[in-house]
Every structure is written in structure tokens, then in C-alpha cells.
Amino acid sequence: NAGVTQTPKFRVLKTGQSMTLLCAQDMNHEYMYWYRQDPGMGLRLIHYSVGEGTTAKGEVPDGYNVSRLKKQNFLLGLESAAPSQTSVYFCASRPPGTDTYGYTFGSGTRLTVV
Amino acid sequence: AQSVTQPDIHITVSEGASLELRCNYSYGATPYLFWYVQSPGQGLQLLLKYFSGDTLVQGIKGFEAEFKRSQSSFNLRKPSVHWSDAAEYFCAVGAPLGSGTYKYIFGTGTRLKVLA
Numbered sequence: 001n002a003g004v005t006q007t008p009k010f011r012v013l014k015t016g017q018s019m020t021l022l023c024a025q026d027m028n029h030e031y032m033y034w035y036r037q038d039p040g041m042g043l044r045l046i047h048y049s050v051g052e053g054t055t056a057k058g059e060v061p062d063g064y065n066v067s068r069l070k071k072q073n074f075l076l077g078l079e080s081a082a083p084s085q086t087s088v089y090f091c092a093s094r095p096p097g098t099d100t101y102g103y104t105f106g107s108g109t110r111l112t113v114v
Numbered sequence: 115a116q117s118v119t120q121p122d123i124h125i126t127v128s129e130g131a132s133l134e135l136r137c138n139y140s141y142g143a144t145p146y147l148f149w150y151v152q153s154p155g156q157g158l159q160l161l162l163k164y165f166s167g168d169t170l171v172q173g174i175k176g177f178e179a180e181f182k183r184s185q186s187s188f189n190l191r192k193p194s195v196h197w198s199d200a201a202e203y204f205c206a207v208g209a210p211l212g213s214g215t216y217k218y219i220f221g222t223g224t225r226l227k228v229l230a
Contacts, residue, residue, distance in 0.1 A: 004157070031215045042118075042204060042220030043158075050213045058217060090157055096215075102148065103218070105157035 003027070006091050006106035013081040013113045021076040021109050023091030030096045032074040033058075033103070034066065036087040043090065049074055081113045116141050116209050120221035127195050128229045135190040135224050137205030146208035147188040148218070149179055153201045161203075164188065175199070200228045 004025045013019055023032065030051050035043040045058030049068040063085060065077045074093075078085060088110050092103040119138045127133055139145055146165050150158040162173025169181040179190045188205060202225045206218040 033217070035218075040123075040222055042222045043218065044220075045217045048211065048215065048217065050215050056211070056213075092158075094215075102160040102163055103158075105150075105159070107155070107157045 004091055004093055004104050004106035006089075006109050008109060009107070010110050011112070013078075013111065015081060015083060015113060017081050018077070018079050019081065019111075020078075021089055021091075021111075023074040023076070023093075023106060025072055025074075025091075025093040025104070027093065027095070027104065028071070029093035029104070030071075031094050032068065033092045034064070034074065034076045035090045035092065036060065037090060037108070038087050046076065046089075081111075083113045085111065086113045087111060116207065116219050118205050118207055118219050118221040120203075120205055120224050122224045123222070124225050124227065126227040126229060129197050130194050133190075133192045133195045133199070133226070135203050135205075135226070137188045137190065137221060138186050139188065139205075139207045140186065141207050141209070141219075145188075146216070147179075147181060148206045148208065149173065149177070149188075149190050150204045150206065151175075151201045152204065152223075158204065161190070195226075195228055197228045197230060200226055202226070 007022045033048040034046040037043045047066040049055045052071040055066045067075045091106040094103045117140045148163045149161040202223045205221040208216040
């Protein structure tokens with residue numbers, strides 16, 4: 001089925017460990033985004049990409065890195081996980097153009113850092 | 115500063131009753147406004163969006179929303195709620211990032227409970 005696929009769906013990390021979250025979309029979308037969702041705070045933008053090979057910082061980029069080596073994939077890395085990074089992470093994508101402003105979201109990755 | 119406020123954290127309605135979820139925004143330019151729904155353990159699904167034109171917009175699942183510039187509001191409505199509408203609802207405004215894209219500024223969400 002077409003859409004945005006996030007892996008893994010759940011993960012528990014120890015403080016200081018590293019991991020990479022993978023987002024893959026098969027809709028040929030140019031724009032991709034990583035958000036984190038925390039209780040009572042809505043969703044906040046971590047990083048985004050406007051095309052293959054490009055990335056940019058969002059509202060809360062500290063502690064995260066990203067890469068967009070292939071158009072269909074957007075990777076979110078945590079180099080040294082901290083308990084403050086316990087959250088649900090959502091990837092989203094959309095095509096360019098002002099008449100298609102809705103995003104397609106993945107189903108999320110629930111990360112716990114202990 | 116740009117912001118979105120959803121004043122109701124929780125709302126409970128009976129099945130078949132009408133529903134209105136409130137959303138107020140603060141944004142300097144003409145806003146692009148959205149409502150998303152999130153079922154437990156799922157991602158966000160777009161319900162409807164407003165860019166310009168008719169201030170009453172129709173969405174999926176029988177939802178509609180009305181943009182009122184004078185009140186800086188974009189409230190979501192449904193005439194008759196179904197048990198399957200129980201979920202969390204997010205209002206968002208689109209803020210340009212440059213490079214032809216934009217980010218969402220989300221409200222904190224309203225959790226809807228539906229009583230049988």
C-alpha cells in the first residue's frame with residue numbers, strides 16, 4: 001500500500017546509546033519531515049528536507065541528525081540518546097505545490113530512553 | 115508569535131449528538147488551516163484544510179470547519195457523532211519555511227470521548 005512507513009515501531013534505548021529511525025515513502029514526494037509528539041505539546045518539527053540531498057533544522061533539532069541520501073528515505077539519528085528524547089516520532093511527506101498542502105503521516109515510532 | 119490554541123483538552127459527547135471542537139490561531143498573514151485526527155496508536159489523518167475562498171470547508175467523515183477571520187478561529191463541527199469518531203483531534207496552521215515548503219504549528223489537541 002502506498003504511504004509512509006516508519007521503522008521500528010517501538011524501541012527502548014539506554015541513555016547514551018545511538019539509533020536511527022527510518023522513514024520510507026513510495027509516493028515520490030519531494031518534501032519530508034520529522035516531528036516529535038509529546039503529551040500536552042502537540043507535534044513539533046525536528047528536521048525537514050525539501051529534496052534528495054538536502055536537510056534543514058526545524059524547531060527542536062538539538063540532539064538529532066538527519067540524512068536524505070535517497071528521495072524516498074529520510075533517516076533520523078540520535079547519536080547519544082537522553083531521557084528527554086523519550087517521545088513518539090512521526091515522519092511525514094508531501095508533494096510540492098500549493099494545492100496539495102496536506103501531509104501524509106507515518107504511524108509513528110514510540111521511543112523510550114531509560 | 116505564531117500559535118494555535120485548542121482550549122478543550124477533553125470533550126465527551128453522546129453518540130448521535132452534535133460536536134464542535136474549538137481552535138484559535140495567531141498568525142500575521144492569511145493562514146492555511148488544517149484539522150487532523152489521530153486514532154490511538156496511529157499517525158495523523160487529514161480531515162480538511164482551508165487555504166482561501168469559501169470559509170466553510172467540508173472534509174472527510176462528515177466533518178466541516180468554518181474559518182472566521184474576525185475571531186481568528188477555525189472550529190471543527192459534526193452534526194451527529196459516531197462512536198468511531200473517538201480520537202484525538204489536532205488543529206494546525208501552516209507557516210512558510212521557505213524553499214516552497216512550510217511547517218505545521220500544531221495545537222495541543224482535543225481528545226474526544228463518545229458515549230454509547
